[in-house]
Amino acid sequence: MVALVIAEHDNASLKGSTLHTVTAAAQCGGDVHVLVAGSNAGAAAAAAAQIAGVSKVIVADAAYFADGLAENIAEQVLALAGSYSHILAPATAYGKNILPRVAAKLDVAQISEITKVDSPDTFERPIYAGNAIAYVQSSDKIKVITVRSTGFDAAAATGGSAATETVAAVADNGKSAFVGRELAKSDRPELTAAKIIVSGGRGMGSGEAFKILEPLADKLNAAMGASRAAVDAGYVPNDWQVGQTGKIVAPTLYIAVGISGAIQHLAGMKDSKTIVAINKDPEAPIFSVADYGIVGDLFDIVPQLVAELG
């Protein structure tokens, strides 16, 4: 049994989600290979070879792999698929985009967003916004799986010394073209990788009000997130959304400010180690999952918290 992990990377470096996926792959019971399909992605491939527990890195390099177009990357995975018992990718926008194409062409079911490997053919995955956990068994010859990062520890980024093999790149599909990318520039940690997250909800009342959270995030070196209500109201960018259909996070500390706690939001953050809720409504559902709650006006409490942290 050998598992293939589709690395998520930006050619220069690996994304953290790749490390969590390697851990899940190792739990499937065999060797772990990593595919780095990119353009001039030598640095990403070198990083993959360093991951503890990886025995081989496969590199496919072509200009048309630069932007991770699903059509091309999926085709490259399919060219290699026959040698593997498991094919895994992170359950991020990147992996979710690519992997179902692979499963469909292999004529196998995909098992999405697993949070646990029970055995090489049985996996746990949340359904209904995390309100139920399904134990799913696959009898397909190749198991195609996306991995929820919060369910698995990150594999050590160093300590490995995998062999690197270069394979021929598949032909360009040519039916989709990359036009451009607008990534938010931020000095803060990435939401899904942050140890601490400060999140705001509808209770913030305006986009301007989110500024009150910045000193708190600065002090804690935290990422900033939001509930769907705050994103829908246009207070903050879409990619800040934590929840069932946004980002799934599990930081050490999650501070929910002015968030009532709809089930769809809780689905995205209830695996956080410690949850703090600040809300003026003592009946808000967020208090039912919070370790520590403070009832009061966030515009009084947040500055006090910043001061208290010193």
Add this chain to the structure above:
Amino acid sequence: MKVLVPVKRVVDYNVKVRVKSDGTGVDIANVKMSMNPFDEIALEEAMRLKEAGKVTEVVAVSCGVTQCQETLRTGMAIGADRGILVETAVELEPLAVAKLLKALADKEQPQLIILGKQAIDDDSNQTGQMLAALLGWPQATFASKVVLEDGKVTVTREVDGGLETLALTLPAIVTTDLRLNEPRYVTLPNIMKAKKKPLDVTKPEDLGVDVTPRLKNLKVVEPAKRSAGIKVPDVATLVAKLRTEAKVI
């Protein structure tokens, strides 16, 4: 140009589902069912393209039990010109749905298929991408903006950390994210009109598709409950607890 919009009947967004005590699944008897919210957004987008004169026909498709006809009627009340139900009592996995939709696409020859990015029941996020692969079409998932012109579709996608724009040749697959549009309210006159629109019913066998499930659901359980903690009286207590009790700062 014809657009196909698949719509799924799911447990309503506001229902808090309960796991059945025998562990066989969640209890969906007597709970409110609705159209998957992402599919509503897909249908709304198709209607806007039609109203802008870029699309001539919008066909809503559903796969599943007889009651999916209600979901299709809702789709036609939103504005779809007609509906197709692929009726089966088998619990359909995304791969099976993708195969059924491929068979329908081969018949109907749409230039664009707009789907919701995921259904809020099984949270799979697979069908659109699988359908694209089976048809050999390009895809743009998680769309927040769709521009259809000059024989191609340009789509802005929500990706981790921001936005990305792709241009696809037609025919193509688009899957919708939450912020693509705000679906319209269904009005009573449109509900009445929808009752008269054509709704065809077919079966997986008629389409030559084997929909047998590939995965075995061993059991479904409640997630580990997180117990409520305490309310602290002031910020000083909170910071002290975070430092000494939780040890997270």
